[in-house]
Amino acid sequence: QLRLVESGGGLVQPGGSLRLSCTGSGITLDRYAIGWFRQAPGKEREGVSCYSSSTDSTMSDSVKGRFTISRDNAKNTAYLQMNNLKPEDTAVYYCAAVIVLPVGSSCQGRRWNEYDYYGGQGTQVTVSS
Numbered sequence: 001q002l003r004l005v006e007s008g009g010g011l012v013q014p015g016g017s018l019r020l021s022c023t024g025s026g027i028t029l030d031r032y033a034i035g036w037f038r039q040a041p042g043k044e045r046e047g048v049s050c051y052s053s054s055t056d057s058t059m060s061d062s063v064k065g066r067f068t069i070s071r072d073n074a075k076n077t078a079y080l081q082m083n084n085l086k087p088e089d090t091a092v093y094y095c096a097a098v099i100v101l102p103v104g105s106s107c108q109g110r111r112w113n114e115y116d117y118y119g120g121q122g123t124q125v126t127v128s129s
Contacts, residue, residue, distance in 0.1 A: 009123030022095030
């Protein structure tokens with residue numbers, strides 16, 4: 001079964017860090033742009049970041065300067081490094097993958113339902129003292 005698996009969430013104090021992982025199962029992620037989304041209780045799912053290449057990536061204003069996205073093709077895994085976490089970052093985080101487009105941006109304006117593959121239940125991130 002082709003799918004993504006998210007991991008790395010947990011409970012952290014404000015100002016702390018976590019690194020989320022998104023691993024492909026049956027999918028070779030280096031051919032895909034990876035998007036990260038999050039959904040807090042009672043709120044709609046929102047885009048956090050998307051990475052296709054060094055020249056095609058997005059980061060929401062709410063996490064810019066604190067979160068970075070990267071990938072390790074040898075491990076078939078993408079990462080979301082989250083630093084200086086705030087209570088408002090508390091949410092379930094999800095990853096998704098879309099095949100990289102031959103022309104144009106694979107990330108700009110891409111919404112949750114416009115990806116090819118999705119993770120499972122996500123990974124919970126709780127920021128609290």
